[in-house]
Amino acid sequence: MTAPVLVLVDHTEDGAVRAPVRELLTLARELSGGAGVHAAWAVDGVEPSPEAVAELAALGATHVHRVVVDADPHLSAVLAEALASLLDATGAGLLLVVSSFENKEAAARLAISTGAGVVTDADGLAQVDGRYVASKTVFAGTWNTTCAVTAPLAIVALKPNSVQPSVLEGAPAAQVGEHAVTVSDKARRVALVERTERPASGRPDLGSASIVVAGGRGTEGDFSVVEELADVLGAAVGATRVATDEGWIGHDAQIGQTGVTIAPRLYVGVGVSGAVHHRGGMQASGTIVAINSDPDAPIFEIADFGVVGDLFTVVPQAAAEIRRLKG
Numbered sequence: 001m002t003a004p005v006l007v008l009v010d011h012t013e014d015g016a017v018r019a020p021v022r023e024l025l026t027l028a029r030e031l032s033g034g035a036g037v038h039a040a041w042a043v044d045g046v047e048p049s050p051e052a053v054a055e056l057a058a059l060g061a062t063h064v065h066r067v068v069v070d071a072d073p074h075l076s077a078v079l080a081e082a083l084a085s086l087l088d089a090t091g092a093g094l095l096l097v098v099s100s101f102e103n104k105e106a107a108a109r110l111a112i113s114t115g116a117g118v119v120t121d122a123d124g125l126a127q128v129d130g131r132y133v134a135s136k137t138v139f140a141g142t143w144n145t146t147c148a149v150t151a152p153l154a155i156v157a158l159k160p161n162s163v164q165p166s167v168l169e170g171a172p173a174a175q176v177g178e179h180a181v182t183v184s185d186k187a188r189r190v191a192l193v194e195r196t197e198r199p200a201s202g203r204p205d206l207g208s209a210s211i212v213v214a215g216g217r218g219t220e221g222d223f224s225v226v227e228e229l230a231d232v233l234g235a236a237v238g239a240t241r242v243a244t245d246e247g248w249i250g251h252d253a254q255i256g257q258t259g260v261t262i263a264p265r266l267y268v269g270v271g272v273s274g275a276v277h278h279r280g281g282m283q284a285s286g287t288i289v290a291i292n293s294d295p296d297a298p299i300f301e302i303a304d305f306g307v308v309g310d311l312f313t314v315v316p317q318a319a320a321e322i323r324r325l326k327g
């Protein structure tokens with residue numbers, strides 16, 4: 001089965017391609033079988049720069065579509081209609097999006113309107129016997145499953161850190177074109193009235209970071225040790241619900257069943273017991289390191305490396321040693 005693949009390009013307000021998009025394009029390149037990789041850039045006031053187009057081409061995009069919609073493309077109904085129109089125009093058999101709340105909502109709407117099969121929170125995707133087969137963990141990370149899309153069109157929302165991104169040596173330039181979309185009145189029933197930018201922490205985004213250091217009740221509200229270790233590792237800072245409920249850190253840092261689901265290459269839990277609701281959001285991490293004073297803490301059941309000790313002693317020592325090794 002060879003069919004063009006469409007990739008939704010998430011970008012920052014500065015016009016930079018977000019890191020997980022590199023993974024989508026790497027995967028799209030393999031799965032398209034040479035039938036073409038179409039990158040969709042929803043113009044939300046930010047245009048794809050020549051540098052961004054060159055980056056997309058190097059990752060395998062054969063076409064870059066400037067999707068110009070007559071409504072706000074950050075609204076899921078609007079984005080779904082814009083992508084439906086582009087799927088039609090490109091004849092793509094697969095749409096790849098980064099698994100974010102915004103994109104998953106658009107994917108669900110799109111699946112209903114197009115009859116596509118949709119898999120969200122996938123951590124892998126392959127072609128098996130002419131079908132797209134995605135892998136994903138379910139039931140709080142306790143089961144690994146594979147889901148085959150049986151509809152002619154597949155939509156897959158891929159979790160960050162699922163694919164090793166790579167560039168294509170000597171990739172040709174991508175064809176850049178405009179795809180204008182007029183959305184229906186139905187899609188205009190919601191209007192975005194206000195947007196407040198979250199103050200930048202300077203650290204990576206929790207949902208897509210490749211290293212996460214999470215703090216729990218054991219920190220007793222002193223997140224400075226967690227932040228110190230995160231900064232020396234170039235990691236995002238996460239937390240348990242206890243820590244966010246106590247107001248020690250914002251709710252957007254909460255990892256778990258009722259928070260963010262993460263799958264970084266490295267997760268470090270600091271004063272985190274490893275309760276089932278927390279594990280549900282981090283169990284799919286590549287390597288799990290736990291620092292806890294209680295040798296019987298449940299997190300040690302899933303940890304690859306564990307340190308039994310007082311976090312206020314262990315973490316500063318670890319940070320100092322990593323800093324020394326880094327020179």
Ligand SMILES: Cc1cc2nc3c(=O)[nH]c(=O)nc-3n(C[C@H](O)[C@H](O)[C@H](O)COP(=O)(O)OP(=O)(O)OC[C@H]3O[C@@H](n4cnc5c(N)ncnc54)[C@H](O)[C@@H]3O)c2cc1C
Pocket residue numbers: 215216217218219239240241242243254255256257258259270271272273274275276277278281291292293294297309310311312
């Ligand atoms: C419906 C529902 C949804 C939930 N959703 C979530 C969710 O999304 N995310 C989430 O995280 N929780 C969630 N919870 C809460 C969850 O059940 C746990 O209560 C919570 O994860 C525990 O957080 P904790 O590990 O910080 O605290 P605790 O379980 O109290 O663990 C603290 C750990 O710190 C260790 N410790 C203490 N002092 C030190 C020290 N000085 N040095 C080293 N270690 C130390 C202790 O040994 C202990 O293991 C949910 C609960 C419910 C009921």
